[in-house]
Amino acid sequence: MPKEPLARILYVEDDADIRMIGKFAMENVGGFVVTDCESGEEALARAPGAAPQLLLLDVMMPGMDGPTTLARLRAQPATAATPVVFMTAKVQPQEVQRYRELGAIDVISKPFDPMTLSDSIRAIWNRGDG
Amino acid sequence: MGEDARAESLRQLTRAGARSVGERVEALAAACARLVEARAWDEVARSETAAAAALAHKLAGSGATFGFPHVSRVAASLETVLEGMVRSDQAHADASAQLVRLADALRSALLRGPTGSRTAADAPVLPTSQGQPQGQGVWVVAPAGRLEETRALVEGLGFAVGSLDIAQAAALPAQVAVLIVDAADRVDMIRIDPLLGRGPTILIADRVDLDVRLAAARAGIDAVMAQPVDPAELADWINGFVGSASEAPYSVLVVDDDAVMAEAYRGALEAAGMVVEATSDPALAPSLLGAQFPDLVLMDLQMPGISGIELAQVIRQSRRFLSLPIVFLSAEQDVERQMRARRFGGDDFITKPVDLDRLVRLVRLRAERARTLRGAMEHDSLTGLLNHGRFKDKLQHELERGRRTGSQISLVLLDLDHFKQVNDTYGHLAGDRVIRALARTLRARLRRIDIVGRYGGEEFGVILLDTGPADAYRAVEPVRQAFAHQRFEEGGVAFRVTFSAGIASSRTHCDMNDLIAAADAMLYEAKRAGRDAVFVEGDAAAPPSG
Numbered sequence: 001m002p003k004e005p006l007a008r009i010l011y012v013e014d015d016a017d018i019r020m021i022g023k024f025a026m027e028n029v030g031g032f033v034v035t036d037c038e039s040g041e042e043a044l045a046r047a048p049g050a051a052p053q054l055l056l057l058d059v060m061m062p063g064m065d066g067p068t069t070l071a072r073l074r075a076q077p078a079t080a081a082t083p084v085v086f087m088t089a090k091v092q093p094q095e096v097q098r099y100r101e102l103g104a105i106d107v108i109s110k111p112f113d114p115m116t117l118s119d120s121i122r123a124i125w126n127r128g129d130g
Numbered sequence: 131m132g133e134d135a136r137a138e139s140l141r142q143l144t145r146a147g148a149r150s151v152g153e154r155v156e157a158l159a160a161a162c163a164r165l166v167e168a169r170a171w172d173e174v175a176r177s178e179t180a181a182a183a184a185l186a187h188k189l190a191g192s193g194a195t196f197g198f199p200h201v202s203r204v205a206a207s208l209e210t211v212l213e214g215m216v217r218s219d220q221a222h223a224d225a226s227a228q229l230v231r232l233a234d235a236l237r238s239a240l241l242r243g244p245t246g247s248r249t250a251a252d253a254p255v256l257p258t259s260q261g262q263p264q265g266q267g268v269w270v271v272a273p274a275g276r277l278e279e280t281r282a283l284v285e286g287l288g289f290a291v292g293s294l295d296i297a298q299a300a301a302l303p304a305q306v307a308v309l310i311v312d313a314a315d316r317v318d319m320i321r322i323d324p325l326l327g328r329g330p331t332i333l334i335a336d337r338v339d340l341d342v343r344l345a346a347a348r349a350g351i352d353a354v355m356a357q358p359v360d361p362a363e364l365a366d367w368i369n370g371f372v373g374s375a376s377e378a379p380y381s382v383l384v385v386d387d388d389a390v391m392a393e394a395y396r397g398a399l400e401a402a403g404m405v406v407e408a409t410s411d412p413a414l415a416p417s418l419l420g421a422q423f424p425d426l427v428l429m430d431l432q433m434p435g436i437s438g439i440e441l442a443q444v445i446r447q448s449r450r451f452l453s454l455p456i457v458f459l460s461a462e463q464d465v466e467r468q469m470r471a472r473r474f475g476g477d478d479f480i481t482k483p484v485d486l487d488r489l490v491r492l493v494r495l496r497a498e499r500a501r502t503l504r505g506a507m508e509h510d511s512l513t514g515l516l517n518h519g520r521f522k523d524k525l526q527h528e529l530e531r532g533r534r535t536g537s538q539i540s541l542v543l544l545d546l547d548h549f550k551q552v553n554d555t556y557g558h559l560a561g562d563r564v565i566r567a568l569a570r571t572l573r574a575r576l577r578r579i580d581i582v583g584r585y586g587g588e589e590f591g592v593i594l595l596d597t598g599p600a601d602a603y604r605a606v607e608p609v610r611q612a613f614a615h616q617r618f619e620e621g622g623v624a625f626r627v628t629f630s631a632g633i634a635s636s637r638t639h640c641d642m643n644d645l646i647a648a649a650d651a652m653l654y655e656a657k658r659a660g661r662d663a664v665f666v667e668g669d670a671a672a673p674p675s676g
Contacts (some may be wrong), residue, residue, distance in 0.1 A: 013187055014192075015192060017147045017150045017192065017196075018147075018191070018195065019141075019144075019193050020143060020147075021143045021144065021147055021195060022139065024139065024143055025140070027137070028140070029140075051381075059186060060184075062184075087189045088191075089187055089191030089206070109196070109203050110190075110191035110192070111190070111191055111192055111193055111194035111195040111196075111199075112195055113194070113195065113422070114140060114143075114144070114195060115140075
């Protein structure tokens with residue numbers, strides 16, 4: 001079944017500099033509509049209105065981390081089954097496995113290249129096991 | 131948003147991010163210094179270590195996004211060390227040593243700058259200091275009233291200089307190539323005490339007697355000069371110190387089929403300031419060699435597919451790699467086999483599991499020796515620059531690389547104006563000083579990756595990598611201005627010397643001899659137009675507008 005094109009992304013990242021350039025890159029290079037949140041709490045509050053097709057979550061965040069945020073998002077109807085991609089600076093094979101068990105369709109490693117980030121995301125989306 | 135506007139916005143964002151990378155590097159390095167000094171491992175130390183680990187994590191995850199891949203790598207190593215301390219819930223002496231080393235490596239990674247940048251606007255901004263020197267790291271610290279004068283003196287000698295008011299000297303980087311301290315009185319002497327040990331130090335004092343000399347010697351100051359300073363002597367001192375410190379970092383190719391180990395070796399060598407390529411695929415090694423020209427190859431003896439000995443044989447089949455040092459990593463205790471590996475060009479063995487400190491020491495020692503030998507063969511003895519033959523080899527090599535990667539280079543030929551007159555009027559020793567000064571000015575003002583050679587008697591060649599004609603002009607014109615202002619002295623008579631330069635680009639001349647002829651033609655035009663000028667091909671009449 002052909003998948004609908006990816007348009008709306010919910011992006012959660014606590015580092016303001018990274019969030020700014022990540023959002024800019026996804027919107028302007030990738031043409032996505034990005035709802036950016038600086039914390040898990042903000043993501044929980046804004047997810048229903050944003051109706052994202054993809055969740056892009058930083059793993060390590062102070063307070064509510066990525067996996068916890070995901071668990072809480074899963075409890076909300078709007079994001080109960082939304083595909084999720086984790087972003088992390090630590091990409092050890094066993095950790096990738098753990099993120100997959102949590103339901104991630106892929107992991108994007110940090111630091112990312114702003115020029116190619118959108119392509120990576122689109123490739124993950126089009127591969128389509130989400 | 132159009133393509134250009136988008137690229138520009140992205141650049142601006144990246145630049146803003148680069149500043150925050152600079153701030154974080156400082157914060158993290160400072161946190162490491164505090165941890166090393168902490169007396170006991172207590173609740174405070176634990177939470178500070180955890181905070182530093184979190185900061186290292188952020189930096190590892192963001193540095194390369196803003197153009198600092200080396201900062202990302204060093205920060206990742208720091209994160210591992212800091213997390214190890216938190217996990218084991220204690221501070222180790224060797225963890226402290228690692229923190230010191232990595233914090234230094236982190237600062238130098240920042241100074242290496244954003245990848246591919248040339249413009250000052252892209253350069254790293256250290257939040258704590260004004261007037262950051264580019265590249266060489268020569269620093270002047272002086273009382274406010276004398277700062278400008280001393281700075282101008284050192285700049286006039288052709289060095290890029292950072293300067294700090296003695297009252298704000300705490301902002302001095304932890305490592306400098308040369309520190310020049312102008313201390314007016316005893317109070318100043320006490321104030322500079324914490325600055326010592328960051329690099330070779332020259333003290334300039336109003337009055338130099340045995341007391342001052344003794345105090346300086348005890349403080350570990352390397353040279354003492356009295357006011358008024360003899361510029362030539364100061365230049366020789368700085369040159370002596372910079373000459374040893376400003377060499378390009380050692381470059382190492384690591385080949386280990388175990389990718390994790392390859393990364394571990396890379397991390398250790400990079401933390402020691404080396405430039406490292408690592409691959410887990412031995413089949414890629416020969417092409418990496420051609421692209422990197424490393425000082426040394428470090429490889430695993432036993433690899434699936436191609437063994438270390440076989441790879442060494444392949445490497446030795448190229449004449450230009452005959453003298454390249456190869457160090458094997460081997461679990462092998464078998465002396466017979468080690469002898470066999472030696473016969474095929476292995477210079478040394480390191481037994482696995484590897485002690486990383488020993489690895490770094492051995493690699494440095496071998497690389498140093500190889501470079502000394504090669505240096506004697508390839509460099510001009512007066513200036514230390516590449517000699518004519520080697521410069522042309524490099525030019526050919528860079529042209530080939532440009533053809534593969536699509537990047538362009540610019541060739542600059544420079545020639546001192548009326549040099550024969552300088553020799554005739556002031557003598558050959560003065561002439562040699564002028565030649566050395568131009569060599570030094572070129573090295574100090576250009577990027578470390580740019581290649582500088584002594585092309586002939588008073589003629590120099592420069593290869594500017596990844597640089598088009600307009601940028602080449604922007605790089606060379608300030609050198610011309612700086613050199614024209616430099617004052618020389620012989621027998622109490624002051625004089626100045628200028629040079630003319632011609633620039634041509636590999637975009638229009640992909641053949642080496644064509645490129646040289648084109649740059650030479652521009653040089654001739656510059657001479658004909660009255661000298662003391664930089665001419666760029668395609669725009670001979672005036673500086674390029676772009």
